[in-house]
Amino acid sequence: MILPLPSPTRTTAWLPVAMSFIVAMMFINLLQAQTPGSPDQAHRSSKKIRPFLKTYCFDCHGPETQESDLRLDTLEEDFNKSTSASSWIEVMDKMNLGEMPPDNSPSPTTAELAEVTHWIAAELRKAERNSFGNEGRVILRRMNRAEYTNTVRDLLHLRFLPGESPESVLPPDGTAEGFDKVSVALMLDPSLLDKYFEVALGVANKAIVDGPPPFATETIRLEMEDIAENRAIDYLCATPGIECQEKAIVLMQGSTRSFGVMKYPGTRDEIPVNGMYRIRVRAWGQRGADGKPVIMRLRQGHPSADQQLLLETEVTDEPKIYEIVVPRDPKCGEYNVSIVNQTGFQITSRAGNEIRRQQQQAGTSKDYEKVMRLQSRQQLENLTWGKPNPDAADTSKLRKLVVDWLECEGPLYDQWPPKSHETLFFQGDDATENEDYLREIFAQFLPQAFRRPVTQEEIEKVVTLCLSELAAGETYHNAVRTGLISILCSPKFLYIIEPSSTDQKRPLDDWELASRLSYFLWSSMPDEELFRLAASGQLRQPGILSAQVDRMLANPKSHGFVLGFGAQWLKTDEFRNFMPDTRLYKEYDDELGEAMVGEVIAFFSEVLHQDESALSFFNADWTMLNERLARFYGIDGIKGNEFRRVNLPEDSPRGGLLAMAGVAMRGSDGNRTKPVNRGVYVRDVLFNDPPNPPPPNAGEVEPNIKGEKLTVRERLIQHQQIPSCAACHRTIDSYGLALESFNAIGAWRTHQDGEDFRSRNTPPIDASGVLPNGKPFEDFVEFRLLLLDQKDRFAHGLAEKMLTYALGRPIEPTDRPLVDRLAEQMRNSNxxxxxxxxGVVASQAFHTK
Structure with missing residues (x-):
């Protein structure tokens, strides 16, 4: 269905159009919601539950007495019925809180209580999955915002600059089963519809251009010898640590700045418009007495911290031009070139040091008159840090960065008109702009957008819309923009549609298979090769399909799978939920926090693309590091912001997912570690076995109150003394306590730190425990090896996660044979x-609607 949308320049007709579109979307969502989940009769467990209820519950909630209007002897075990489910939830909560059975009644053992509450929780989880699922069928779903962004990018050959991406405009998607690809979580409401129109309008204006570029590509250069003659920045030559020469500027400390001197011609700004720019610096280094290389850092002023660093590199001893192409926008301020990691820079005199020592003594004794006299003497004798005595400065042993010039070229254009414009106006702007050309434009474009062959009627609807715009006086380009907006807001574009006229399962056709495959491995639309194989009917052939999987995983677009499946499976978006208290953890900064997330994502990518064993997530002798994270881990020799594979020292506690700092920080609250949270993470991520939700008002391990010095472990043991808490905690806590050797920001520790533990004589860390299977461990190393023994459990959990992601639906009981086969295939393939x-792609489930 193509709905008429207004011209980008005429928006008065938008409201009735929006309502029509909303009705259409509600109809689609209604079809999804009306598919019931059937109760799973095979998983009822009356044999154990009914005797328990009869012994401990019927006296108060049976045929004769129904306290709180709750009767259990006739309560159905059909958890798909909301009335029954709500009663079972009440029973579970009351038992967990210790309110059922009452104190004056016979009391069940902790094990008996645990068996009943776990059964109720498991049945509730199955009912929830039934409500998500459709008896093993995959139902149509909306693209999530990442898929929408990637699809628009590939459809129109667009490159989005920071802040321009549809993903930055569209709101976050709902999730189910841990992923934002499950259909029931991807609803469409009027507010989201407004955002789709806003995004489509921006895409259309970016994709289709009028006339030449608004700003020509220009090159602006700052010659460093000009600094001494420029009154705005000539102070640099008098700054300690900077020396101005005839043809260059020498940095021993501090930085040289453009200071707004570099202006785009005809403007008052350095950057006239959002775009790509090439930044060049001609520089070289002079090593100091320590023999270490000279590191240059190039930064730009920008409100966003992640856009400030442009380049950091080791410079050669001979002059060389260093360049980088980066996105920039008018919010960018001046450039800043500096030397990095300079040490031993002392540019003051002994007299100056003596003055400062006397000032400190006078301040301590509160002799403020003497403090003032000493400050005056500093200024008169040029003994301050800002104006040192030049005769006392010995710079001969220092590393030096020599900068010749700084240059900016841009905005850069890959071509003009851009590729997106040529994709639509494929005959060029010299073509005859008539109705026939409109028909040709959309006859070529629409099958790509809808990812299947289209009918002539679908083409004519878009053409008719464009003709109405031309009749209203709009330009040809604006008419095509309106047609493009209508397509980008159409349900046939927004939804991954696999239509079916019956309730029975059916095989996917090749076009549908191509889309399911591409959105699985790329989070984007099929490319030309997949479309070609679909058109020829060859894609479903096993050998061809397998070869396509290998090709797609080797393609850079597979980064969509890394960010889609990998990041969501490993929950990297939760790593920075709590900001660490920097008074307690002075090592932490935003750059380190970003690196913690980057390590996990890069590790997943390395395991995938190098075909490493997924058991590396348990115990690996390597990890992915950049300079900031390597410094935090105490590993030398890593330079730059890019992540690369690094073999770990033999004595390193790192290696594997649970030794990564980001995982530890996720299981913390900014002040202290949270072993329960960490234990839940281990069970959920590594084994797809999340524990039952806690009862209401269960609380958590409280921080130390005044006067106490209990460790987190000691407080957790106290918490476990509550009978209603003990049953669940015994299956969670050992997984989290094993990670106590990592503090709140993931630093390795042997003694307590953070929270109230700030002295040297703090309790030692105890990371020992006993797993729920009875296996004891003394420390994190032994714990990691015990987890590795559960590799088959891991394979089953990972197979369930992967299948959920690939199909966009929860795992159902009928999927168990497939999950077993997938786990076996993993076991036989390292x-x-x-x-x-x-295995997922070859399965019948993947090929079935």
Whole structure:
């Protein structure tokens, strides 16, 4: 369905159009919601539950007495009925809180209580999955915002600059089963519809251009010898640590700045418009007495911290031009070139040091008159840090960065008109702008957008819309923009549609299979090769399909899978939920926090693309590091912001997912570690076995109150003394306590730190425990090896996660044989992710609507 939308320049007709579109979307969502989940009769457990209820509950909630209007002897075990489910939830909550049975009644054992509450929780989880699922069928779903962004990018050959991406405009998507690809979580409401129109309007204006570029590509250069003659920045030559020469500027400390001197011609700004710019610096280094290389850092002023660093690199001893192409926008301020990691820079005299020592003594004794006299003497004798005595400065042993010039070229254009414009106006702007050309434009474009062959009627609807715009006086380009907006807001574009006229399962056709495959591995639309194979009917052939999986995983677009499946499986978006208290953890900064997330994502990518065993997530002798994270881990020799594979020292506690700082920080609250939170993470991520939700008002391990010095472990043990809490905690806590050797920001520790533990004589860390299977461990190393023994449990959990992500629906009981086969295939292939992906793609479930 193509709905008429207003011209980008005429928006008065938008409201009735929006209402029509909303009705259409509500109809689609209604079709999804009306598919009931059937109760799973095979999983009822009356044999154990009914005797328990009869012994402990019927006296108050049976045929004769119904306290609180709750009767259990006739309560159905059909958890798909809301009335029954709500009663069972009440029973579970009361038992967990210790309110059922009452104190004056016979009391069940903790084990008996745990068995009943776990059964109720499991049945509730199954009912929830039934409500999400459709008896094993995959139902149509909306693209999530990442898929929408990637699809628009590939459809129109667009490159989005920071802040321009549809993903930055569209609101976050709902999630179910841990992923934002499950259909029931991807609803469409009027507010989201407004955002789709806003995004489509921006895409249309970016994709289709009028006339030449608004700003020509220009090159602006700042020659460093001009600094001494420029009154705005000539102070740099008098700054300690900077020396101005005839043809260059020498940095021993501090930085040289453009200070707004570099202006785009005809404007008052350095950057006239959002775009890509090439920044060049001609520089070289002079090593100091320590023999270490000279590191240059190039930064720009920008409100966003992640856009400030442009380049950091080691410079050669001979002059060389260093360049980088980066996105920039008018919010960018001046450039800043500096030397990094300079040490031993002392540019003051002994007399100055003596003056400062006397000032400190006078301040301590509160002799403020003497303090003032000493400050005056500093200024008169040029003994301050800002104006040192030049005769006392010995710079011969220092590293030096020599900068010749700084240059900016831009805005850069790959071509003009851009590729997006040529994609639509494929005959060029010299073509005859008539109705026939409109028909040709959309006959070529629409099958790509809808990811299947289209009918002539679908083409004519868009053409008719464009003709109405031309009749209203709009330009040809604006008419095509309106047609493009209508397509980008159409349900046939927004939804991954696999239509079916019956309730029975059916095989996917090749076009549908191409889309399911591409949105699984790329989070984007099929490319030309997939479309070609679909058109020829060859895609479903096993050998061809397997070869396509290998090709797609090797393609850079597979980063969509890394960010889609990998990041969501490993929950990297939760790593920075709490900001660490920097008074307690002075090592932490935003750059380190970003690196913690980057390590996990880069590790997943390395395991995937190098076909490493997924067991590396348990215990690996390598990890992915950049300079900031390597410095935090105490590993030398890593330079730059890019992540690269690094073999770990033999004595390193790192290696594997649970030794990564980001995972530890996720299981903390900014002040202290939270072992329960960490234990839940281990069970959920590594084994797809999340524990039952806690009862209402269960609380958590409280921080130390005044006068106490209990460790988190000691407080957790106290918490476990509550009978209603003990049953669940015994299956969670050991997983989290094993990670106590990592503090709140993931630093390795042997003694307590953070919170109230700030002295040297703090309690030692106890990371020992006993797993729920009875296996004891003394420390994190032994714990990691015990987890590795559960590799088959891991394979089953990972197969369930992968299948959920690939199909966009929860796992159902009928999927168990497939999950077993996928786990077996992993086991026979060194537990690689690629073997699991191939198994999923080859499965009947993946080929079935």
């Amino acid at each position: 537990y690689t992710l690629s073997s699991l992906i191939h």
